[in-house]
Amino acid sequence: MFDPYKVREDFPILGRKINGHNLIYFDNAATTQKPNKVIEGISYFYRELNANPLRSVHSLAQNATKAYNEAREKIAKFINAEPEEIIFVRNATEAINLVSFSLPFRKGDSVVTTYLEHHSNLLPWLRLKKNGINVKMVDIDENYELKMDDFEHLPRNTKLVTFTHASNVTGTITNAKKIIKLAHEARSLTLVDAAQSVPHMKVDVKELDCDFLAFSGHKMLGPLGIGVLYIKKDVQRQLSTFMEGGEMIQSVEINKIIYAEPPLLFEAGTQNIEGAYGLGLAVDYLNSIGMKNIERYEEKLTKYLYQKAKEINGIEILSGKSKQFGPILSFNIPGLHSHDVAFLLDKKGIEIRSGFHCAQPLIEDKLKANGAARASLYLYNTKEEIDAFTAELKEITKHLHG
Amino acid sequence: MDEDRFYELSELYKNPKHKGKIENADYKYEDFSISCGDRFSVYLKTEGKKIKDASFDGNGCVISTVAVSKLCDFLIGKDISTIEKMDLKDIENLLGIGKISSSRIDCALVGLKAFKRAIESKNSNIY
Incomplete structure (x- = not known):
C-alpha cells in the first residue's frame, strides 16, 4: 500500500x-529532492568505493568499476534496455546535444521537432540550420496535443524526428509510440526527450521502439550532474564520437587509433561515477515503491x-x-x-x-x-x-x- | 521586502506612470530582456544634456515594471549623465525597499540596464 x-x-x-x-x-519538474538512500549512498561511495574505474588493476578500482557497471545495469533494466545501450552523460541536455553533434547530417536533410519542446530539444536542432539542415516545427492544437497529421506527412529527407514524451509546461503526454511508428515508416530515426516522463511512469524503450531516449537523473530522485542517453544497438554504428580522450579507446598509436565499443565509446574521460552510483540507488528506491x-x-x-x-x-x-x-x-x-x-x-x-x-x-x-x-x-x-x-x-x- | 510593501507596489503596477512610446525619442532601446518574462522598450527625450521626458513600454513583473516606472519619474529633469552613475542601491531606494532578494535583482535592474543600453547604443551609433 x-x-x-x-x-x-x-x-x-x-x-x-x-x-x-x-x-x-x-x-519537481525542475529538480526533485533526494531520499536518504541516495544522500547516504553518495557518502558511502566516497568512504568505501572511490577510485578511478575501468583502467587501474587494484582492488579499489575494481570496487569502483563494479559500482559503475551495476548502476548501468540497473538503469538499463529500469527502461528495458541493454546495458551497452546506456550512455552516461550529464543530463538530458547533453544527451540531446551528443546526438546533434554525432549523427552525420547532410545539407538538405530535415529534422522534425515540435512546439512542445524544452529549449534543450530545440536549440541543438536550430543550431544545425546554419549547416543547411531544414528544421520543421510540428504545431500543437487547442488541447495542447501535437498535430499528428504532420507526422503522417514528414518532409522528404527527414533524418530525425525528435519530440518530448511529456511537456514541462502543458503536462501533455504525447503519443510517442505512434509518432515513432510514423517516423520509422518514413525511414527516419527518432529521439524521445523523456526528462519529464521517466521519473513518473514506466517507460519501456523496446515497446516504444525509439532510437534515442534522453533523461536526467536529478529529476528522478538521483543526484545532479548525471543523465542518460539510450542509443538503440542497431543505430550506434551510425554515430561518430562526440568527445575523445581517455577510456574510449582500445589502443592509440599516432597513426592508428582503435576505439572502444559503445557505451564506453561515447564516454570520454573519467566519468561521474558518484552520480551514476547515486542514480542507481534512486532507481532502486523507485523500484521499491x-x-x-x-x-x-x-x-x-x-x-x-x-x-x-x-x-x-x-x-x-x-x-x-x-x-x-x-x-x-x-x-x-x-x-x-x-x-x-x-x-x-x-x-x-x-x-x-x-x-x-x-x-x-x-x-x-x-x-x-x-x-x-x-x-x-x-x-x-x-x-x-x-x-x-x-x-x-x-x-x-x-x-x-x- | 515584506508582503505589505509588495502589495503597495502591485497597486502601482495596475496602471504604471510613464508607460507608452515616445515618438521621436532622442535615445531608445527596444525589446530589452535579461530575465525570463520581462521585456521592455525605453525612450528618452532630451534637450541638451537635460532629460525632458522618459518612458517605457512592454511587460514585466511587479518589481521590474514599478522599478522602471519610478525610474522614468526620477529621471525627468535630471542630467543625462545621471543614468550611468546609477546602480542597484538607487533602484532599491526608488522602490522604497531594503535589500532586494538575490532572485529578484534582475527584475529590479532590467529598466536601468535598458536605459544604459539606450545611451551606449546611441553613442556607438547603432541607431
Whole structure:
C-alpha cells in the first residue's frame, strides 16, 4: 500500500522550514529532492568505493568499476534496455546535444521537432540550420496535443524526428509510440526527450521502439550532474564520437587509433561515477515503491490539484487539457506576473517555478502568455500541501481584487 | 521586502506612470530582456544634456515594471549623465525597499540596464 506520509520520512529536506513555514516543494519538474538512500549512498561511495574505474588493476578500482557497471545495469533494466545501450552523460541536455553533434547530417536533410519542446530539444536542432539542415516545427492544437497529421506527412529527407514524451509546461503526454511508428515508416530515426516522463511512469524503450531516449537523473530522485542517453544497438554504428580522450579507446598509436565499443565509446574521460552510483540507488528506491504505484498516486493527486485550482476565481490554466498529462499545473493570475506569484508563495514556504520554463516559443507563440507559474508534483507531495497551496492562491487573488 | 510593501507596489503596477512610446525619442532601446518574462522598450527625450521626458513600454513583473516606472519619474529633469552613475542601491531606494532578494535583482535592474543600453547604443551609433 503506497503511503506518501511514510515516503516523506525518507526525504530529510521535506522537514525544513522556509521563511518560517513548512516547506511545500512543488518544483519537481525542475529538480526533485533526494531520499536518504541516495544522500547516504553518495557518502558511502566516497568512504568505501572511490577510485578511478575501468583502467587501474587494484582492488579499489575494481570496487569502483563494479559500482559503475551495476548502476548501468540497473538503469538499463529500469527502461528495458541493454546495458551497452546506456550512455552516461550529464543530463538530458547533453544527451540531446551528443546526438546533434554525432549523427552525420547532410545539407538538405530535415529534422522534425515540435512546439512542445524544452529549449534543450530545440536549440541543438536550430543550431544545425546554419549547416543547411531544414528544421520543421510540428504545431500543437487547442488541447495542447501535437498535430499528428504532420507526422503522417514528414518532409522528404527527414533524418530525425525528435519530440518530448511529456511537456514541462502543458503536462501533455504525447503519443510517442505512434509518432515513432510514423517516423520509422518514413525511414527516419527518432529521439524521445523523456526528462519529464521517466521519473513518473514506466517507460519501456523496446515497446516504444525509439532510437534515442534522453533523461536526467536529478529529476528522478538521483543526484545532479548525471543523465542518460539510450542509443538503440542497431543505430550506434551510425554515430561518430562526440568527445575523445581517455577510456574510449582500445589502443592509440599516432597513426592508428582503435576505439572502444559503445557505451564506453561515447564516454570520454573519467566519468561521474558518484552520480551514476547515486542514480542507481534512486532507481532502486523507485523500484521499491513501484512505478505503477507512483503513477496511480500522482494521477489522483493531479486530479485533486486541478479540482482545487479550478475553484479559484480568475486563475488562467495553461496545462492539463490533453487526453493524458503529467503532474503539472501551469497557470497565471491576471494582474500579476508569474515571478510575483512565485515570490508571494515563497513567503509562505511554497516553492514553485515561474517564467518561461525554458520553453519560450511554446509559452509566447502558442499559449500567448508572458510566462507562467508552475506547480509540479512528485510522489512525496500530499493533498494537505495542495490545500495550503490553493488557499494561498485564493488569498493572493483576494488581496489583488479586494 | 515584506508582503505589505509588495502589495503597495502591485497597486502601482495596475496602471504604471510613464508607460507608452515616445515618438521621436532622442535615445531608445527596444525589446530589452535579461530575465525570463520581462521585456521592455525605453525612450528618452532630451534637450541638451537635460532629460525632458522618459518612458517605457512592454511587460514585466511587479518589481521590474514599478522599478522602471519610478525610474522614468526620477529621471525627468535630471542630467543625462545621471543614468550611468546609477546602480542597484538607487533602484532599491526608488522602490522604497531594503535589500532586494538575490532572485529578484534582475527584475529590479532590467529598466536601468535598458536605459544604459539606450545611451551606449546611441553613442556607438547603432541607431
